[in-house]
Amino acid sequence: MQAKTQENYFPYSSPISLLEELFFQFEWSYDRISENEIAAEAEGRWCNYRLFSMWRHELESLVLSSIIDIKIPQDKRMYVATLLSTFNPRVWLGHFEISPDEDVPAFRYNLTLKGNPGITLEQAEEILSTALNECDRIYPALQFVLWGGKSPEEALMAAMLDTHGEA
Numbered sequence: 001m002q003a004k005t006q007e008n009y010f011p012y013s014s015p016i017s018l019l020e021e022l023f024f025q026f027e028w029s030y031d032r033i034s035e036n037e038i039a040a041e042a043e044g045r046w047c048n049y050r051l052f053s054m055w056r057h058e059l060e061s062l063v064l065s066s067i068i069d070i071k072i073p074q075d076k077r078m079y080v081a082t083l084l085s086t087f088n089p090r091v092w093l094g095h096f097e098i099s100p101d102e103d104v105p106a107f108r109y110n111l112t113l114k115g116n117p118g119i120t121l122e123q124a125e126e127i128l129s130t131a132l133n134e135c136d137r138i139y140p141a142l143q144f145v146l147w148g149g150k151s152p153e154e155a156l157m158a159a160m161l162d163t164h165g166e167a
Helices: 015-025 074-090 121-146 154-160
Strands: 029-034 036-043 049-055 061-068 095-099 104-112
Touching: 015 029, 015 049, 015 121, 036 061, 049 121, 061 121, 074 095, 074 121, 074 154, 104 121, 121 154
Parallel strands: none
Antiparallel strands: 029 036, 036 049, 049 061, 061 104, 095 104
16 A cells, blocks of 8 residues: 555645646536636536535535436425435445435535645546446436336336446
């Protein structure tokens, strides 16, 4: 095991600056809201996701939210909440929730950097990759619940079915 050295850390003033550079390199549409906040739009497998990240310097913590642009009808809210709570134990890093302000599903990932001089490029890439991959993983299950008439359990089983090869 190799100890982390100063060279492993990205020389930006905050994790938000590093995310901004990555968004630029990925050619994603983004907006630097403030010194400690940034929003972007990223293309996923099934749809585009709205990303929002905030750096809390006093907590030395970075949060990234990825919002899936699916408005949840009020009559399906409990089904989606059940789906997300059933899916969350299968998510190693981060979790899903229903954004109360917008009634949309969102993935949240929180990274604490206490005791570290900054964020590494690998950590930033991992956060983004995890957010997009997990949103892509749950998207079909959300569609099954919202428009396919499936129960959360049926939707999760169908969406989590691993396929191998090509037909």
